[in-house]
Amino acid sequence: xxxxxxxxxxxxxxxxxxxxxxxxxxxxxxxxxxxxxxxxxxxxxxxxxxxxxxxxxxxxxxxxxxxxxxxxxxxxxxxxxxxxxxxxxxxxxxxxxxxxxxxxxxxxxxxxxxxx
Amino acid sequence: xxxxxxxxxxxxxxxxxxxxxxxxxxxxxxxxxxxxxxxxxxxxxxxxxxxxxxxxxxxxxxxxxxxxxxxxxxxxxxxxxxxxxxxxxxxxxxxxxxxxxxxxxxxxxx
Numbered sequence: 726x727x728x729x730x731x732x733x734x735x736x737x738x739x740x741x742x743x744x745x746x747x748x749x750x751x752x753x754x755x756x757x758x759x760x761x762x763x764x765x766x767x768x769x770x771x772x773x774x775x776x777x778x779x780x781x782x783x784x785x786x787x788x789x790x791x792x793x794x795x796x797x798x799x800x801x802x803x804x805x806x807x808x809x810x811x812x813x814x815x816x817x818x819x820x821x822x823x824x825x826x827x828x829x830x831x832x833x834x835x836x837x838x839x840x841x
Numbered sequence: 842x843x844x845x846x847x848x849x850x851x852x853x854x855x856x857x858x859x860x861x862x863x864x865x866x867x868x869x870x871x872x873x874x875x876x877x878x879x880x881x882x883x884x885x886x887x888x889x890x891x892x893x894x895x896x897x898x899x900x901x902x903x904x905x906x907x908x909x910x911x912x913x914x915x916x917x918x919x920x921x922x923x924x925x926x927x928x929x930x931x932x933x934x935x936x937x938x939x940x941x942x943x944x945x946x947x948x949x950x951x
Contacts, residue, residue, distance in 0.1 A: 729884070756937065758939075760939075765943065766943050766944075767845070767930055767932070767941025767942050767943050767944055768885070768930075768939070768941050769941070770938050770939065770940075773937060773938065780937070781937075781938060816884060816885070818885075820937070828872065828873070828934060828937060829875070829887055829890055830875075830887070830939060831887070832877075832884035832885040832886075833884050834882075834883050834884045835883075835884050837882075
């Protein structure tokens with residue numbers, strides 16, 4: 726079974742530029758998550774999708790971050806304009822369940838963003 | 842607001858030692874608690890999931906316990922090996938939303 730695919734693996738941009746990340750979840754997984762992991766910290770949830778609808782985006786900085794999940798499969802996360810503090814690893818995860826005790830999330834390798 | 846704390850932040854042990862990683866959380870209203878492994882430059886791999894109704898889970902040399910009343914979980918690794926070197930993260934699930942600790946960086950020396 727193929728895992729969660731993310732691209733690009735690395736991205737270096739200057740502040741105020743824009744950047745986009747792509748995620749392809751495990752086939753058949755209805756729930757998709759984007760997390761931000763700053764160096765030395767645990768991942769923090771940015772947004773959760775159920776099919777192509779948003780379940781939770783309470784921690785997404787909506788003035789500069791946006792995300793979409795077209796047709797309930799692939800997803801893109803965009804930052805515009807980027808700030809220095811956006812330097813982090815952006816992880817995508819997917820799950821076959823909507824929640825509950827047995828909900829396991831499967832993570833991609835992440836995109837490491839450096840903002841100079 | 843749920844807060845998850847992991848102690849210690851880093852740990853170095855000689856090969857063959859048994860070790861314990863600790864995780865504490867402030868809100869006991871959780872669906873489950875999960876332990877993940879993260880290798881440098883890679884994503885997270887799920888190691889063990891303990892449902893809120895369970896007390897422990899085992900997989901090979903790994904054993905995780907959960908005490909919801911005290912807000913604590915431990916990950917026990919038996920007979921550690923250099924290949925166990927990685928960062929270990931615990932996370933609690935609140936309605937599908939995972940809240941992570943900051944991780945424990947483990948180094949097992951040959």
